[in-house]
Amino acid sequence: MHSPNSVLSPQFTQSSPNVRMEAHIAQARQMMSDTVDKTKMYVDMEQSKAYAEHRPRYTDEMFKTIVDYCKETIPNLNLAVDIGCGPGMSTIGFAKYFKKVIGVDVSETQVACAPKDVPNCEFKVGYSDKLPFIKSGSVDLVCSGESFNLMPQKETFAEADRVLRPGGTIAIFGYDLPSSDNPEINAVIQKMWLTMIPYWPKESTQLFDKFASVQIPYPGWIRNDSLKLTMRVDVSKYVGMMKSTWPVTAYSKEHPDEDFVGDIAKQIQAILAKTGNPNQEYNINYNLFILMGHKPKN
Numbered sequence: 365m366h367s368p369n370s371v372l373s374p375q376f377t378q379s380s381p382n383v384r385m386e387a388h389i390a391q392a393r394q395m396m397s398d399t400v401d402k403t404k405m406y407v408d409m410e411q412s413k414a415y416a417e418h419r420p421r422y423t424d425e426m427f428k429t430i431v432d433y434c435k436e437t438i439p440n441l442n443l444a445v446d447i448g449c450g451p452g453m454s455t456i457g458f459a460k461y462f463k464k465v466i467g468v469d470v471s472e473t474q475v476a477c478a479p480k481d482v483p484n485c486e487f488k489v490g491y492s493d494k495l496p497f498i499k500s501g502s503v504d505l506v507c508s509g510e511s512f513n514l515m516p517q518k519e520t521f522a523e524a525d526r527v528l529r530p531g532g533t534i535a536i537f538g539y540d541l542p543s544s545d546n547p548e549i550n551a552v553i554q555k556m557w558l559t560m561i562p563y564w565p566k567e568s569t570q571l572f573d574k575f576a577s578v579q580i581p582y583p584g585w586i587r588n589d590s591l592k593l594t595m596r597v598d599v600s601k602y603v604g605m606m607k608s609t610w611p612v613t614a615y616s617k618e619h620p621d622e623d624f625v626g627d628i629a630k631q632i633q634a635i636l637a638k639t640g641n642p643n644q645e646y647n648i649n650y651n652l653f654i655l656m657g658h659k660p661k662n
């Protein structure tokens with residue numbers, strides 16, 4: 365992998381708070397890797413532990429938005445399958461609405477970090493496009509949180525169609541790159557993500573543009589871009605969040621002599637120190653997006 369500083373254009377390396385990620389997606393695509401094995405991005409136990417502890421928790425408003433859509437065609441919900449479930453933050457929010465929820469992820473370490481104390485949730489290691497343990501026509505919801513960009517999409521849609529009952533729902537959701545209310549912290553965060561861009565697989569730009577190119581293969585499918593997610597973090601929580609991501613993990617392994625995450629933490633602490641408390645909490649904001657469609661009833 366190349367060193368980011370040698371390939372980033374001047375506008376990528378500036379730290380202006382006005383840097384907007386959207387404006388750089390086209391250039392980002394050219395810098396991103398097409399050699400990452402997307403089934404091996406989350407196989408490091410330290411990364412999975414950080415993921416389980418520090419990644420954003422989806423809001424109940426989001427789970428309910430998806431559940432209400434499911435109920436339009438199937439009022440009594442039985443089974444949901446969450447593909448690319450990670451350590452389960454996209455899975456357990458459905459537990460109170462379905463009799464049973466099965467989380468499936470290709471990574472053993474991610475599944476190992478999923479909660480074991482939610483009685484109607486089960487987690488399995490497996491591929492999104494091969495669900496032999498699920499009967500055809502038995503599922504009310506197939507969902508994918510922050511993961512559809514990593515999957516073989518045509519084959520995953522075909523497998524979802526096999527397991528869904530008529531009227532069942534596919535829901536694909538996620539969040540875009542974060543920002544902070546504090547403009548100085550925002551500049552540090554944006555610059556960090558721009559540095560990380562070459563380490564992402566090319567398909568991750570689908571998250572940055574909220575799956576604009578993805579079409580659910582059912583007529584009348586909809587998208588909802590109105591929901592937000594805010595995390596309250598201090599610097600140590602934010603360090604955990606950074607360590608849970610693939611590009612930070614890959615960059616840190618390639619540059620063992622650098623304390624990349626520690627340097628970002630120090631920059632944020634220096635900004636917060638001006639207000640008297642370098643460890644005070646601040647907001648990290650995400651835009652949520654959901655794409656949803658019903659399998660036709662006939």
Ligand SMILES: C[S@@+](CC[C@H](N)C(=O)[O-])C[C@H]1O[C@@H](n2cnc3c(N)ncnc32)[C@H](O)[C@@H]1O
Nearest residue numbers: 448449450454469470471491492509510511514
């Ligand atoms: C960014 S994490 C998302 C985890 C969780 N759903 C969330 O919303 O935070 C992406 C997950 O997709 C998994 N994954 C990637 N390709 C997959 C595939 N083909 N089938 C199943 N899981 C896959 C990865 O192992 C990883 O745990």
